[in-house]
Amino acid sequence: MEKFVVTPKEDKTVTMTIRIDRALQEEYNNLSAKTNRSRNELITMALKYALDHMELKSK
Numbered sequence: 001m002e003k004f005v006v007t008p009k010e011d012k013t014v015t016m017t018i019r020i021d022r023a024l025q026e027e028y029n030n031l032s033a034k035t036n037r038s039r040n041e042l043i044t045m046a047l048k049y050a051l052d053h054m055e056l057k058s059k
Helices: 022-035 039-052
Strands: none
Touching: 022 039
């Protein structure tokens, strides 16, 4: 009989607290309901997209 092997879980996520406008929260709530994705998942996707497409300009 093979052994049931359990390895340590890699924790790749962190918890953050941010403040956003109530209107923006409502937009994410609505999008979450329409797409069946969590608000957290949608915000994570948006943050990743912003970083990948950001252009920094010097003064």
